[in-house]
Amino acid sequence: xxxxxxxxxxxxxxxxxxxxxxxxxxxxxxxxxxxxxxxxxxxxxxxxxxxxxxxxxxxxxxxxxxxxxxxxxxxxxxxxxxxxxxxxxxxxxxxxxxxxxxxxxxxxxxxxxxxxxxxxxxxxxxxxxxxxxxxxxxxxxxxxxxxxxxxxxxxxxxxxxxxxxxxxxxxxxxxxxxxxxxxxxxxxxxxxxxxxxxxxxxxxxxxxxxxxxxxxxxxxxxxxxxxxxxxxxxxxxxxxxxxxxxxxxxxxxxxxxxxxxxxxxxxxxxxxxxxxxxxxxxxxxxxxxxxxxxxxxxxxxxxxxxxxxxxxxxxxxxxxxxxxxxxxxxxxxxxxxxxxxxxxxxxxxxxxxxxxxxxxxxxxxxxxxxxxxxxxxxx
Numbered sequence: 001x002x003x004x005x006x007x008x009x010x011x012x013x014x015x016x017x018x019x020x021x022x023x024x025x026x027x028x029x030x031x032x033x034x035x036x037x038x039x040x041x042x043x044x045x046x047x048x049x050x051x052x053x054x055x056x057x058x059x060x061x062x063x064x065x066x067x068x069x070x071x072x073x074x075x076x077x078x079x080x081x082x083x084x085x086x087x088x089x090x091x092x093x094x095x096x097x098x099x100x101x102x103x104x105x106x107x108x109x110x111x112x113x114x115x116x117x118x119x120x121x122x123x124x125x126x127x128x129x130x131x132x133x134x135x136x137x138x139x140x141x142x143x144x145x146x147x148x149x150x151x152x153x154x155x156x157x158x159x160x161x162x163x164x165x166x167x168x169x170x171x172x173x174x175x176x177x178x179x180x181x182x183x184x185x186x187x188x189x190x191x192x193x194x195x196x197x198x199x200x201x202x203x204x205x206x207x208x209x210x211x212x213x214x215x216x217x218x219x220x221x222x223x224x225x226x227x228x229x230x231x232x233x234x235x236x237x238x239x240x241x242x243x244x245x246x247x248x249x250x251x252x253x254x255x256x257x258x259x260x261x262x263x264x265x266x267x268x269x270x271x272x273x274x275x276x277x278x279x280x281x282x283x284x285x286x287x288x289x290x291x292x293x294x295x296x297x298x299x300x301x302x303x304x305x306x307x308x309x310x311x312x313x314x315x316x317x318x319x320x321x322x323x324x325x326x327x328x329x330x331x332x333x334x335x336x337x338x339x340x341x342x343x344x345x346x347x348x349x350x351x352x353x354x355x356x357x358x359x360x361x362x363x364x365x366x367x368x369x370x371x372x373x374x375x376x377x378x379x
Contacts, residue, residue, distance in 0.1 A: 010220060011235075012045035019082070021046045021171065021204050022067070027076035029062055029228075036062040038228040039076070049198050049205045051215035054225035054251075060208045062228075064174050067206065068097045081171065096170040100177040102161040104149040111136070111145040114164045121168055135163035138197060155186045159193070166201055175207040179214065191217045212252050216240065224248050240300075242286070246377050249298040254333075256304065256344045256374075258297045262289050270376060272297055275339035282315045282371040287378060299374030301347035306334050307366050308359055314368035320344065322363045334359065336367055 012018040020043035029037040037059045044050045052060035065071040066078060069090030078085045085093060104113050114135050118128045136142045139159040144152050149160065158178065165173055178194075179187045195218050198205045209215050215222045216236040223233045224247075232244045243249035246257060260274035260281065271280035272295060281297055289295060311317060320338035327350075334346045346367055359365055 010047070012048070013043065013221065018045060020044060021048075021081060022206075023077075023079040023082075024063075025077045025079070027063075027066070027073045027078060029059075029066065029071060030074045036228050037066075037073075040228075040230055041076075042223065042230060042233060044204065044206065046204055047202050049195065049207070049218055049220045051219035051222045052206065052208045052225060053210070053212065053215040053222050055210060058225040059228040060225050061176065063225075064097075064176060064206065064208050067172070068095060068174055069093050094171040095174060096165045096168060096172075097174040097176065098161050098165040098178050100180045102149075102157050104157060104160055104164075106149055109146050109148060110141055110152065110160050113149070113160055114167055117164060118167050123168075131167055135167050138166070138200065139163040139193075154182055155190055158182065158190060162194070162197065166197070166203060169201075170203065172204045172206065175205060177209055178207065179209075179211075187214070188217075194218055216252070224251060226251075242375060243298065243377070245379055246296050246298070249296075249375070249377060254301050254345060254347070256299050256301065258299075258342065258344075260295060260297060262291055262293045262295055265289065265291055269371065272376070275342070278318070278339045279316075281374075283374060283376050284372045285376045287376070289376065289378065293378075296377045296379075297374050298377055299369055301333060301345040302331075303369055303373040304344065304346040305368045306336070306346040306348060306359060307368070308363065310366045311368045315371035316369050316373075318344065318367045320365060320367060322359060322361055322365055325361060332357075334365070336365060338367070 022044040024040050024042045027037055027040045028035065052063060054060050062071060066073055072086060080094065105116065111132055115128055115132045118131060136145055139162055141156065141159055141163065144156060149157055179190055182190060191214060207218065219236060221233060222236055222239050223230045224239065225231065226247060232239060232248045239248065239252055243252065249255050250257060258274050258281065260272040262270050263273045263280050264271040268284050270283050270285045270289060272283055273280050283297055318338050320336040322334055323337050324335040326333040330350060332348050332350055336344050336346060338344050344367055
């Protein structure tokens with residue numbers, strides 16, 4: 001029986017021959033004394049779904065507005081397909097922007113909203129209906145073509161705005177918190193629709209979001225930003241499993257961060273002293289550390305096992321007391337107080353009904369994890 005061919009890995013950023021679609025070259029943006037973007041250099045490639053992620057005020061929207069042409073860099077250049085964008089006005093750029101508010105015309109039908117930009121473009125009038133129908137099919141809105149925006153749901157309005165943004169086949173689509181107005185379930189469904197549409201059209205998407213889950217779901221790469229800088233740019237799995245700093249580890253998902261000092265080093269194995277009278281944490285190091293160096297050990301709650309009796313054969317075992325339990329349906333998170341008053345979270349899949357749970361509040365428990373479960377961070 002023939003084996004199915006492996007799906008090719010999409011990673012143009014790893015190919016030195018690949019030319020980027022967008023290039024930020026030492027871009028800085030100041031508003032008076034305030035530096036919103038601080039000397040950023042980054043390449044974004046064709047067909048990427050690139051996420052700018054960070055808290056409010058980190059500079060992600062300013063970066064997007066510079067791509068759209070609503071702001072200009074104070075220093076540096078932004079190139080699209082090798083062309084400097086600085087002299088090109090927003091309406092002449094091969095980019096389009098989809099806003100959180102959708103900005104649909106309430107008096108126009110879905111069909112006319114999608115056709116609006118095309119009617120003002122260079123496209124021949126006789127080709128416009130076919131293009132609109134193509135966009136309706138792509139976004140599964142054929143049945144709603146004659147309706148007005150107020151006659152369709154929030155998720156459908158979001159798809160109309162997306163269809164209108166893609167109708168002119170831009171090289172780059174900018175999405176500013178596009179799912180912010182949707183409820184959680186619809187938001188999750190729409191994330192997968194966005195990914196599907198992006199893949200079908202081959203358009204490069206750049207999305208601004210403060211929602212970590214959203215960025216991790218849709219993006220081929222994520223740029224975690226803070227104070228106008230890109231702290232780490234990487235694939236979602238590497239951002240989550242191999243954060244380069246305490247900030248990234250703490251910002252993405254749930255994490256336990258334990259401060260300590262490197263006591264012994266042997267190859268890539270380190271013993272980290274973290275509390276008086278406690279056995280050291282055995283960890284694997286990827287960066288160069290030295291004996292006596294202060295470090296942070298970051299381990300995700302789902303990588304920490306919890307048991308009522310001391311487990312055997314685990315590299316790290318810590319005793320503690322259950323202070324709190326959060327039941328989230330599919331998982332439960334246990335908040336456990338260990339030596340020095342430190343709170344450590346352990347996450348467990350709920351394979352049993354609650355009535356059969358053998359660990360509850362105030363129980364003495366044992367937490368354990370392997371020596372490769374966490375990462376050792378210097379800052």
